[in-house]
Amino acid sequence: MAQALGIITITINGQTLDTLPGTKFDMGGAINKPLVTNSRVHYVQSFKESHLECEVAFTTGTDITAFMGTDLSITIQCDTGQSYVMAGAFYAGDKGAELDGKDGKVKLVYNGMPAQPYS
Numbered sequence: 001m002a003q004a005l006g007i008i009t010i011t012i013n014g015q016t017l018d019t020l021p022g023t024k025f026d027m028g029g030a031i032n033k034p035l036v037t038n039s040r041v042h043y044v045q046s047f048k049e050s051h052l053e054c055e056v057a058f059t060t061g062t063d064i065t066a067f068m069g070t071d072l073s074i075t076i077q078c079d080t081g082q083s084y085v086m087a088g089a090f091y092a093g094d095k096g097a098e099l100d101g102k103d104g105k106v107k108l109v110y111n112g113m114p115a116q117p118y119s
Helices: none
Strands: 007-012 025-026 028-035 043-048 050-057 072-078 083-091 105-112
Touching: 007 050, 050 083, 072 105
Parallel strands: none
Antiparallel strands: 007 072, 025 050, 028 043, 050 105, 072 083, 083 105
16 A cells, blocks of 8 residues: 655755645646647647645744745655755745734745756
């Protein structure tokens, strides 16, 4: 029986985040869209950015501003053995980091060039 993805570990500029379950990651890259004529099917390519959303625990000593920059190197490690890197990524939160005083967490959002496999 093969292991299925359960835990994603996020590291930004060498610092591992204390993430909560539910991280979402889109590698980005080329997208092929169909172009259908009367007798054939073609494709048109477009480009999509990589996208990462995660929630982290906001605890004593957490400096969220360290993760809100540009030109970030983000490593995504899956517990199934695959790893990806988003080079030159940037913080893409709408209003900056929104702290949740009820649940002790903060949501972080990043975009960048398409992620590449990393070993």
